[in-house]
Amino acid sequence: MKPAIEGALRMKRYSVFAIAREALRHHSGWEKAWASPVPKASYDAIIIGAGGHGLATAYYLGKNHGITNVAVIEKGWLGGGNTGRNTTIIRSNYLQDPSAAIYEKARSLYETMSQDLNYNVMFSPRGLVMLAQTHSEVRGYLRTAHANALQGVETQYIGPEKVKELMPIININGPRYPVLGGLWQKRGGTARHDAVAWGYARACSAMGMDIIQQCEVTGVRSDAGRVVGVETTKGFIGTKKLGMVVAGHSGQLAQMAGFRLPIEAVALQALVSEPIKPCMDVVVMANTVHGYLSQSDKGEMVIGGGTDGFNNYTQRGSFHHIEETLRALVETFPMISRLKMLRQWGGIVDMTGDRSPIISKTPLGNCFVNCGWGTGGFKAIPGSGWAMAELMAKGEPGPLAEAFTMDRFKEGRFIDESVAAGVAH
């Protein structure tokens, strides 16, 4: 805890008094939220990837483990990858115990994140419903509800009438996609995705960590089976420990470090409509049709679609997937049929064989990897950072990460979330 508090003293706190003070002096006193330093010759730890997961890892390295001589290296700009491309949904209603544990840890950290970081991440625990639109989904969600009860995750299976009550704009009697029930997580919701990255970056910078943007890693240097540093477009930077937290491009980095990951990169798409008046105050996931729907604070309907079935690094997906998603959502939510769609984008997600993440040591000594979050990384950011920081600080995985090691594929110890939980992938 100590370094964070010292850091907070160096960082000017945001508060109602700060707003009043700045209002009186024409907002001339706001400082940059984080520094843009030149890289030092070496660090105690380097994290590759300044997205949510990478910055959260750096933050908890400092806050929980007192390691602050840390650099976070980013080839683009911070939060510019999947952190800026998701549908901002936060939930923890997973089936398997290890998943429920890490996602619930993340969800609970989101609750106090704004206070913890002194940065408003606009966490909105508005509730989340996963629609059951086939009989197998009904059985699946009943099973998940029971599993969640045993795991201490608060969820509830609800009937179609309750679904209708929670979201009056839904049509529960559609001919192709009738609503048979839903899995309701009251404490699920959304947060402002950019603010999560910015808040962590500001807190890391205040602890004295270096966030180095526009710096691409081009090679990993090792000596006698242990990592000694990384080659970058800004020169060689030495390090005692290396964490790779780069989602879609994990495979490329692993290749530089001399090992392979059980991962394939595919494009996942999302889109937003023109803004409309408030009409739905819960998050809806329709997994049968691979569609998510929520309304942003600006009034836009935020819609998440499905993934392409082929390897893709282009950050744009196939149009027909959007068509499939919207076709089904229009039947379930008839009032959105006239909405114009404003923007569409894609992110490169890293899919593992069992659709669960990898937080693991690697064949290269002192090199750690956090990847494979696939289509569901945003919700996990704080929990993932917490677990990865523990792994990097101690060299061994803690209770949150121990099930997510890379060797589970060889051992057949899968954390199978792709089929069992009915999660859209």
Add this chain to the structure above:
Amino acid sequence: MLTLQCPYCGVQADETELAPGHEAHLKRFSVGSSDEEFEGYMFARKNPKGVHFERWRHAYGCGKWFLAARDTNTLEVFGTYSAQSTEPPADLVAKIKQKRPDWEGYK
């Protein structure tokens, strides 16, 4: 939209007509192989950012499996060929090499 020519029926097939089947030319390991070999066959994929050889099925056409060479970074299709091939045809490899001089080659 991705368009691949089916090598069997010759149709220029849109992506919506096709079913993707992931990496091609996998060496299969089964009973009697080591844990590492089986893990590699089951899970380790090349997942390149660039030239990729993969399986596709002309699902809403002739129904047959075929193989394709495609760039995962630009979505450019280099060519398609028969599924009865144990490795990419030499002329296709030469064509890719010409377009992508930095490509390390098949293998």
